[in-house]
Amino acid sequence: MEQLIQQLVNGISLGSIYALIALGYTMVYGIVKLINFAHGDVFMVGAFIGFYSITVLHLGFFPALLISMVACAIFGVLIERIAYKPLRNATRIAALITAIGVSLFIEYGTIYIRGAQPEAYPSNIVPLKSLEIFGVKISGQSILILAVSLCLMIILQFIVHKTKIGKAMRAVSHDQDAAKLMGINVNNTISATFAIGSALAGAAGVVFGMYYTKIEPLMGIIPGLKAFVAAVLGGIGIIPGAMAGGLLLGVIEALVSAAGGSLFRDAVAFVVLILILIFRPAGLFGKNVREKV
Amino acid sequence: MRKRKLAGVFASFMLAAGVMAGCGSSTSTSSGGGDEKGGEIKIGANLELSGGVASYGQSIKEGIDLALEEINKEGIDGKKLKLVVVDNKSEAPEAINGATKLISQDKVSAIIGAATSGNTKAQIEIAQSNNVPIITPTGTAADVTVKDGKLNDYVFRTCFIDPFQGTVAANFAAKELKVKTAAVFIDSSSDYSKGLAASFKEKFEKEGGKVVTQEAYVAKDTDFHAQLTNIKGKNPEFVFVPGYYEEVGLIVKQARELGLDAPMMGADGWDSPKLVELAGKDALNNTFITNHYSSGDSDQKVQEFVKAFKAKYKDKSPDAFNALGYDSAYFLADAIKRAGGGDSKKIQKALAETNGLDLVTGQMKLDKDHNPIKSAVILEYKDGEQTFKTKVNP
Numbered sequence: 001m002e003q004l005i006q007q008l009v010n011g012i013s014l015g016s017i018y019a020l021i022a023l024g025y026t027m028v029y030g031i032v033k034l035i036n037f038a039h040g041d042v043f044m045v046g047a048f049i050g051f052y053s054i055t056v057l058h059l060g061f062f063p064a065l066l067i068s069m070v071a072c073a074i075f076g077v078l079i080e081r082i083a084y085k086p087l088r089n090a091t092r093i094a095a096l097i098t099a100i101g102v103s104l105f106i107e108y109g110t111i112y113i114r115g116a117q118p119e120a121y122p123s124n125i126v127p128l129k130s131l132e133i134f135g136v137k138i139s140g141q142s143i144l145i146l147a148v149s150l151c152l153m154i155i156l157q158f159i160v161h162k163t164k165i166g167k168a169m170r171a172v173s174h175d176q177d178a179a180k181l182m183g184i185n186v187n188n189t190i191s192a193t194f195a196i197g198s199a200l201a202g203a204a205g206v207v208f209g210m211y212y213t214k215i216e217p218l219m220g221i222i223p224g225l226k227a228f229v230a231a232v233l234g235g236i237g238i239i240p241g242a243m244a245g246g247l248l249l250g251v252i253e254a255l256v257s258a259a260g261g262s263l264f265r266d267a268v269a270f271v272v273l274i275l276i277l278i279f280r281p282a283g284l285f286g287k288n289v290r291e292k293v
Numbered sequence: 294m295r296k297r298k299l300a301g302v303f304a305s306f307m308l309a310a311g312v313m314a315g316c317g318s319s320t321s322t323s324s325g326g327g328d329e330k331g332g333e334i335k336i337g338a339n340l341e342l343s344g345g346v347a348s349y350g351q352s353i354k355e356g357i358d359l360a361l362e363e364i365n366k367e368g369i370d371g372k373k374l375k376l377v378v379v380d381n382k383s384e385a386p387e388a389i390n391g392a393t394k395l396i397s398q399d400k401v402s403a404i405i406g407a408a409t410s411g412n413t414k415a416q417i418e419i420a421q422s423n424n425v426p427i428i429t430p431t432g433t434a435a436d437v438t439v440k441d442g443k444l445n446d447y448v449f450r451t452c453f454i455d456p457f458q459g460t461v462a463a464n465f466a467a468k469e470l471k472v473k474t475a476a477v478f479i480d481s482s483s484d485y486s487k488g489l490a491a492s493f494k495e496k497f498e499k500e501g502g503k504v505v506t507q508e509a510y511v512a513k514d515t516d517f518h519a520q521l522t523n524i525k526g527k528n529p530e531f532v533f534v535p536g537y538y539e540e541v542g543l544i545v546k547q548a549r550e551l552g553l554d555a556p557m558m559g560a561d562g563w564d565s566p567k568l569v570e571l572a573g574k575d576a577l578n579n580t581f582i583t584n585h586y587s588s589g590d591s592d593q594k595v596q597e598f599v600k601a602f603k604a605k606y607k608d609k610s611p612d613a614f615n616a617l618g619y620d621s622a623y624f625l626a627d628a629i630k631r632a633g634g635g636d637s638k639k640i641q642k643a644l645a646e647t648n649g650l651d652l653v654t655g656q657m658k659l660d661k662d663h664n665p666i667k668s669a670v671i672l673e674y675k676d677g678e679q680t681f682k683t684k685v686n687p
Contacts (some may be wrong), residue, residue, distance in 0.1 A: 258519055
């Protein structure tokens with residue numbers, strides 16, 4: 001029993017990182033119907049910016065988190081403006097291929113600039129003690145991850161539902177042309193979406209570095225793909241769906257490993273993706289909307 | 294394809310060598326080296342002095358140089374050893390060229406090198422067909438000396454082979470730490486890791502211990518919490534993790550966070566400063582590794598070597614490569630002495646009969662597969678520093 005709870009805790013910690021990345025996927029998809037494959041690499045860049053803020057600028061965890069989020073927001077907007085905006089009216093497959101190209105460009109650009117060797121996050125920036133509840137050991141860092149993730153998700157919900165820019169985002173995602181007719185600046189709204197999504201990825205990068213210590217230029221690929229699965233699992237384009245999908249995927253992976261299938265863990269994540277696509281293409285939280293002609 | 298290309302290169306060099314031998318000294322009848330002019334015995338070194346793993350070759354050469362300096366003070370039966378060095382640029386074709394040059398032009402009695410298993414394997418054919426022994430100081434792959442059940446009788450090594458470290462770890466766990474139960478956590482994408490785990494398991498169970506669980510990961514994984522929670526659930530007294538430092542650093546860190554406080558152990562794959570960065574100093578306490586040698590060993594022979602090495606190389610502390618290079622030279626010198634000169638075939642026989650030779654990396658005896666049976670050292674991490682714990686004999 002203790003062991004099961006411990007595995008659930010492991011899964012939730014992992015899942016909250018997936019959820020943070022999945023949010024960015026889902027927001028971008030909801031607005032421009034583009035699967036931004038470069039998102040996992042923004043996550044990686046965020047991890048490195050956090051790392052250098054801590055080791056070179058000697059900042060604490062929270063300032064590093066903020067710097068990383070701001071830098072990633074700018075980075076995300078740049079990617080959107082340079083790579084995706086010129087293709088907004090092109091076919092969706094062209095934009096998708098561009099996204100893959102951008103992803104490879106960021107990965108190998110990073111390797112070119114700083115080399116492929118991994119870095120270790122300093123472990124002493126947040127001195128946290130582990131908690132022990134009924135024999136279940138919860139490390140301070142897991143709690144920190146959860147707290148940071150939850151706070152960011154609440155802030156995101158607030159932005160989307162209570163602010164003007166959030167209203168604009170919802171309008172654009174509903175119908176871009178109608179939103180334009182209503183006087184909404186669609187370009188700025190899309191940029192804002194990229195900025196917010198990328199900032200979340202940057203935060204996830206710093207949190208990941210704190211929790212797992214090792215960061216390297218290709219670290220974004222697998223978490224990026226898993227977060228994509230999480231987004232589809234919850235229903236792509238739906239914000240609460242991404243959170244639930246991320247947490248669920250993390251827990252599924254932990255339970256698969258607990259059952260002795262640790263080598264099968266990644267495969268299971270993608271089997272989940274296939275099953276969802278076959279039986280519930282709109283995702284767990286999605287409504288079956290008939291395609292408008 | 295690659296094999297054929299290599300064979301082609303080899304064949305053309307053999308041709309060239311034949312031509313050169315033809316126009317060279319027609320009186321020389323010695324088959325396979327063994328020139329002894331003016332009380333000198335030539336030995337070759339075919340090492341990675343540049344290229345990808347240059348640091349290995351350079352370290353080995355430092356060790357050889359020091360050993361020859363000492364040996365030549367007295368000489369072997371009045372003869373001095375002369376070292377002929379070639380640089381194989383860390384590439385197999387260059388290793389073949391180097392071996393060909395050493396054998397056909399320089400007529401060396403034996404060759405030390407190369408550092409890696411791959412570059413050593415490249416020379417096997419030449420060594421075998423010319424009857425010149427080669428000794429690799431650090432080539433640990435099992436198939437260097439034995440290929441498909443057949444012994445390469447002119448190939449030797451100074452280091453122990455990979456699976457041996459698993460045996461040593463099992464001995465240490467069962468006899469020194471006196472644990473009864475162990476868990477094994479392997480990198481299922483690495484032959485090195487699987488080989489070590491298998492030999493650990495075999496020996497540990499022979500010593501009366503029980504492997505209670507085995508979990509696996511693949512290289513580049515970052516999250517090991519789930520497997521470690523499983524391991525913790527089985528309550529083992531000891532955890533064997535024969536992996537490489539990139540993953541092991543994270544495994545040790547995450548294990549300690551989950552409250553898995555049992556001693557953990559690995560092999561020379563852990564040996565990197567990066568391990569300490571990844572795992573953190575505190576998490577690494579109560580972990581051990583097996584290695585070829587430690588400069589902190591209190592053994593008199595080791596301390597004399599460390600002192601001599603520091604005197605020659607500006608206070609540099611010798612690492613395992615230095616020590617194995619040094620030992621390779623002594624291994625060869627001992628065989629030359631027993632062979633009574635520079636005849637390659639007699640040296641081969643003497644090398645194979647080596648039994649109980651005292652070296653810096655332990656007392657050495659060869660088994661029938663030309664693999665040394667010798668002690669390994671066990672190092673313990675204390676506050677991020679490797680400290681010498683003990684020496685385990687096989």
